[in-house]
Amino acid sequence: MGDALKQKMVSTITWSTIDRFGQQIIQFLSGLVFARLLLPEDFGTMGIIMIFVAISLILVESGFGQALIRQPEINKGHYTSVYYFNLTTAALLYLVLFFSAPCISDFFRQPQLTALIRVMSLVVIINSSYLIPYVQLSRALDFKQISRINIIAILTGAGLGVIAAFLGAGVWSLIVQQSVNHLLKMVLLRSAVRWKPSGMLEFRVIRELWKFSLNILFTSLVNILFNNLFIIILGRSYPKAEVGQFAQGNKLSETFSYTFQAIFAGSTFALFSQVQNDIPRFGRILGEMIRRTSLVTIPIICVLIASAFPLITVIWTEKFQPAVIYFQLMSLASILTPFYVMNINALNARGKSGKTMAIELIKKLLIVTGIFLLYQQGIVYMLSAYVAGSLLAYPVSVWFVKKELNQPVGQQLLNLLPGIITGILVGTAAALINLLNWPVAATLATQLAGAALLYLVIVRVFFRSMYDNFRTFIISKLLLVKSPFQRP
Numbered sequence: 001m002g003d004a005l006k007q008k009m010v011s012t013i014t015w016s017t018i019d020r021f022g023q024q025i026i027q028f029l030s031g032l033v034f035a036r037l038l039l040p041e042d043f044g045t046m047g048i049i050m051i052f053v054a055i056s057l058i059l060v061e062s063g064f065g066q067a068l069i070r071q072p073e074i075n076k077g078h079y080t081s082v083y084y085f086n087l088t089t090a091a092l093l094y095l096v097l098f099f100s101a102p103c104i105s106d107f108f109r110q111p112q113l114t115a116l117i118r119v120m121s122l123v124v125i126i127n128s129s130y131l132i133p134y135v136q137l138s139r140a141l142d143f144k145q146i147s148r149i150n151i152i153a154i155l156t157g158a159g160l161g162v163i164a165a166f167l168g169a170g171v172w173s174l175i176v177q178q179s180v181n182h183l184l185k186m187v188l189l190r191s192a193v194r195w196k197p198s199g200m201l202e203f204r205v206i207r208e209l210w211k212f213s214l215n216i217l218f219t220s221l222v223n224i225l226f227n228n229l230f231i232i233i234l235g236r237s238y239p240k241a242e243v244g245q246f247a248q249g250n251k252l253s254e255t256f257s258y259t260f261q262a263i264f265a266g267s268t269f270a271l272f273s274q275v276q277n278d279i280p281r282f283g284r285i286l287g288e289m290i291r292r293t294s295l296v297t298i299p300i301i302c303v304l305i306a307s308a309f310p311l312i313t314v315i316w317t318e319k320f321q322p323a324v325i326y327f328q329l330m331s332l333a334s335i336l337t338p339f340y341v342m343n344i345n346a347l348n349a350r351g352k353s354g355k356t357m358a359i360e361l362i363k364k365l366l367i368v369t370g371i372f373l374l375y376q377q378g379i380v381y382m383l384s385a386y387v388a389g390s391l392l393a394y395p396v397s398v399w400f401v402k403k404e405l406n407q408p409v410g411q412q413l414l415n416l417l418p419g420i421i422t423g424i425l426v427g428t429a430a431a432l433i434n435l436l437n438w439p440v441a442a443t444l445a446t447q448l449a450g451a452a453l454l455y456l457v458i459v460r461v462f463f464r465s466m467y468d469n470f471r472t473f474i475i476s477k478l479l480l481v482k483s484p485f486q487r488p
Helices: 003-037 040-061 064-070 076-108 113-120 122-128 131-139 143-166 172-193 203-227 229-237 240-274 279-306 308-316 318-333 337-349 353-377 379-405 409-436 440-462 464-480
Strands: none
Touching (some): 040 076, 040 240, 064 131, 064 203, 113 122, 113 172, 122 172, 203 229, 229 379, 240 279, 240 308, 240 318, 308 440, 318 379
16 A cells, blocks of 8 residues: 555545544434433434434435545536435425425324424525535545534534433424534534635536445445334334433434544545555555454454443443443444445446445345344344344445455454454453442443453554554644643
């Protein structure tokens, strides 16, 4: 890997990591407050609303974001056409949501959904207005700027949402949190890029980009529907409190697993697009990223699954203990997601969005089959089917990447092995501490500290080069931080 590209890769992933962890820490801390001020029913209601908002956001973006990022040559006409197309689509979708809100409320038997959906859906229009500035920063691999904007926006939204919750706003406080986040993100992104549309919408440009983006759009829609499948099932057939328990368990799982997924979603796609035609280099970069990532993400998720009960009890109190099993199953389902996302991005960067759509269809077919067979057994059995389908989708993606990059299947699986073995060791150690029957706070603290210590020992002994590189990186960053008493 060339020095310049390697530097870009490190910078891109570093700032993406800061972005996602910063956002998730803020969401986690604000979630501690929300969990104590709101009821499980409030989270269930918000989970239902976000299904329709998420689907609308995908339809507005229509896959054009990734299409523009990977486009080798781009001009003002591309940006302007996509901007006007997305803005028009967003306005139409808002009208659909506005007038269909009463029907949605009737379906879920929750009358309060009408007003909540009509207000929350405004973020669809807001989102459409900052897609182009985000794409321009992504093409420039300026994830430092993106991370700053995201963290400021989510911090402000969380702060105002918490204030609303203290004032007794209930579920409306969650609406405030999301709305302010999107609104401030729009203002900051447009201020950072200072882009304005010039010219008219050219359908020629839309048709050109659609060759790639339509497959992305279809794949994203299927993903959103399946990610919210259990909210739909529970929201229709179960009490709102049960919906809230699942929504919270799933959200906590996403706080960790989606963080890893999001880090490698945007950053790796932009990076892979830079080397899309250099197959040997492409394969080396993908292999190195999988090997390094597995040693971090898999052990973390294993420890979280093992410490789920004390973790949820400490952060959300006893009233959310029923969410433990949901958190564990959804975490297990996501343990291979970062590597699955890398493979999908590798194929998309090569322009093979049709293949990624096929992979997603295979994954969903596996999940639907399992849910159909186990529906009568209850939600835990259906979630187990979801876990099986999610895990089996990864080797399917490996097989497609093998054909595209001439990379042996065994090589990619071998890159995962150190992370899997390390995860089993630290996860087992954390699980054994549960047998001591200590108070939950002491149990959780011991699990996290013990797992971290064991992990550091394993990495230092068996992966010394990675340990030394990370240590050098941390020290170099600390040396750059000036003392507050140091003169400039």
